[in-house]
Amino acid sequence: MRLLHWKKQVFSLLFWLLLPIIATLFIINFTSTVQEESEIPVGVVLEEESQLANELVESINETNFIRAEEMSEKDALHSLETHELDSVFIIREGYQEQIVNGSRNRLLLSYQSDLSFAYTPVSEMIISYVQQDTGRSKAAYTVMELSEGYQQKDNWTWEEVIAKSKEIEEEENLLQSVFSFSGDAPASADENASLFDPWSLWMIFSILAAFLLFDWLIKERKNNLYPRFIFFRISFKIYLILNAYIYTLLFLVFDVVALFMFHIFFDEELSWHFLFSLITYRFMLNAGVFAFTLLFRNVSLFYTVSFALTLLSAIISGAILPVEGLTDRFFWMELVNPFSSFLNGEMSLLWFVIFLIFIFIWFFRKEKQYA
Numbered sequence: 071m072r073l074l075h076w077k078k079q080v081f082s083l084l085f086w087l088l089l090p091i092i093a094t095l096f097i098i099n100f101t102s103t104v105q106e107e108s109e110i111p112v113g114v115v116l117e118e119e120s121q122l123a124n125e126l127v128e129s130i131n132e133t134n135f136i137r138a139e140e141m142s143e144k145d146a147l148h149s150l151e152t153h154e155l156d157s158v159f160i161i162r163e164g165y166q167e168q169i170v171n172g173s174r175n176r177l178l179l180s181y182q183s184d185l186s187f188a189y190t191p192v193s194e195m196i197i198s199y200v201q202q203d204t205g206r207s208k209a210a211y212t213v214m215e216l217s218e219g220y221q222q223k224d225n226w227t228w229e230e231v232i233a234k235s236k237e238i239e240e241e242e243n244l245l246q247s248v249f250s251f252s253g254d255a256p257a258s259a260d261e262n263a264s265l266f267d268p269w270s271l272w273m274i275f276s277i278l279a280a281f282l283l284f285d286w287l288i289k290e291r292k293n294n295l296y297p298r299f300i301f302f303r304i305s306f307k308i309y310l311i312l313n314a315y316i317y318t319l320l321f322l323v324f325d326v327v328a329l330f331m332f333h334i335f336f337d338e339e340l341s342w343h344f345l346f347s348l349i350t351y352r353f354m355l356n357a358g359v360f361a362f363t364l365l366f367r368n369v370s371l372f373y374t375v376s377f378a379l380t381l382l383s384a385i386i387s388g389a390i391l392p393v394e395g396l397t398d399r400f401f402w403m404e405l406v407n408p409f410s411s412f413l414n415g416e417m418s419l420l421w422f423v424i425f426l427i428f429i430f431i432w433f434f435r436k437e438k439q440y441a
Contacts, residue, residue, distance in 0.1 A: 072316055075286070086283045087324045090275035091331055094268050098336065101266060109137040110188045113146035113158040120166035122203055127161070129199045136192060150183055157182045157189045159196055169203050172211060268336045272328060273351075273409060274384045276321075280359045281376035283317065287363040288372055307433055318356045325352055339415075347415055354418040357425035358408065364432055383409065 149155040160179040182189040332338040366372040387409040408421040
């Protein structure tokens with residue numbers, strides 16, 4: 071019977087089954103493209119080839135929001151005039167010599183146009199890199215003077231002090247900020263990291279897909295279908311539960327497809343532990359949707375409430391917006407959140423048992439029947 075229904079609804083069935091995967095791939099790829107294209111194009115001109123000048127260019131290239139293009143002065147100014155570049159910075163000849171001598175004047179030359187909207191933050195960022203170099207140089211001379219003043223046996227050279235300061239900066243990691251959206255373990259500070267977590271987005275769309283595919287439960291619970299089950303070996307309630315199992319198994323097939331797709335495209339974790347977490351989440355979700363759908367007789371009202379609940383789940387679950395501050399203050403919020411276990415990579419057993427209890431109550435309760 072279920073295959074006969076699916077034969078007439080094959081396109082809509084595949085659409086809702088593939089929606090979580092396709093929507094997640096599209097949103098993450100779209101946001102990644104926007105992040106890449108939102109980088110500020112900046113022209114960099116090197117008038118000398120020296121170690122400090124090359125290190126400054128490397129620091130500019132490593133800045134997340136800047137896309138530096140090294141070119142000649144003539145080409146850079148032409149690109150600035152045609153508004154292909156937001157601004158141009160020229161590392162003047164003698165840059166390293168002046169840094170070593172402790173000079174801070176006329177190290178760079180910059181150009182901007184009337185459409186250089188990001189000149190100020192970019193220039194401030196580049197100036198901070200230059201000040202970092204000059205600060206190291208000044209510190210090196212201070213250390214050398216102290217070493218000579220106290221007549222130390224092992225006198226430090228300028229190059230040794232600079233190298234040691236860079237080593238200390240790398241080891242100490244003076245400042246690092248990491249943002250988290252789903253309450254998972256702190257993510258690495260990867261500049262290519264996506265704005266959204268793939269499984270968090272997938273979870274939101276899987277909730278919507280489950281709601282809209284379980285509308286059969288309302289359509290088939292019409293009074294004119296009950297008499298037909300007099301001639302069946304199974305009751306109407308068992309028929310509904312068996313069909314819910316069939317839908318759950320079908321969902322699990324596409325969940326495994328999503329697991330491999332996200333592993334290929336986003337390098338997501340592929341392990342037995344996460345697979346069991348995904349399976350328990352699917353059983354929990356479908357059990358909850360099944361129990362919730364039993365409350366409705368009107369399909370239109372069910373669709374409206376389903377979209378509202380999906381939006382509410384996206385907000386309060388922590389899948390899209392961070393809720394760590396609230397959960398730290400109110401610990402019970404994580405306990406009452408059915409999706410927190412999956413977002414934390416754990417088994418969704420508690421709410422699965424709760425939803426099963428509601429289904430058992432519905433299954434064994436007595437109903438009024440009229441001859």
